[in-house]
Amino acid sequence: QVQLVESGGGLVQAGGSLRLSCAASGLTFSSYTMGWFRQAPGKEREFVAAVRWTGGGMYYADSVKGRFTVSRDNRKNMVYLQMDSLRPEDTAVYYCAAATTWGSRDRSSYVYWGQGTQVTVSS
Numbered sequence: 001q002v003q004l005v006e007s008g009g010g011l012v013q014a015g016g017s018l019r020l021s022c023a024a025s026g027l028t029f030s031s032y033t034m035g036w037f038r039q040a041p042g043k044e045r046e047f048v049a050a051v052r053w054t055g056g057g058m059y060y061a062d063s064v065k066g067r068f069t070v071s072r073d074n075r076k077n078m079v080y081l082q083m084d085s086l087r088p089e090d091t092a093v094y095y096c097a098a099a100t101t102w103g104s105r106d107r108s109s110y111v112y113w114g115q116g117t118q119v120t121v122s123s
Contacts, residue, residue: 002026002112004096009117012086016121020081022096022114030054033099034072034079035110038092038119045095047105049081061105064090086121093118 008020022034035050049060049070058070069082079096094117097110104110 004112004114006096006114006117009119011120014088014121014123016086017084020094022079024077029077030074033102035097036081037095037097040092045107052102088121088123091121
């Protein structure tokens with residue numbers, strides 16, 4: 001049974017930082033692209049960042065480029081999202097997800113999902 005469990009969310013002031021973690025189990029972790037998505041109240045779930053199975057390639061949504069950094073540790077089956085210079089518009093539930101393909105920002109390409117962790121950025 002595949003499980004993705006996010007942690008690290010919370011309340012932070014604008015300009016602050018948070019580091020999200022996602023622990024994966026039940027899958028061959030190093031074979032999957034790992035991505036982060038987010039969903040704000042009343043909005044569609046949107047792509048944030050993804051990291052290639054080797055950890056050697058990453059891509060980001062334009063809205064977070066230069067502020068967020070995605071990484072992974074295949075020895076620990078973990079993926080991370082370091083979020084710096086947070087803004088109130090970053091407030092959302094953040095989801096970890098796994099895909100067998102590389103390069104897609106479409107949530108339909110991701111086959112496994114976590115339950116999400118809330119990030120709230122106050123102004």
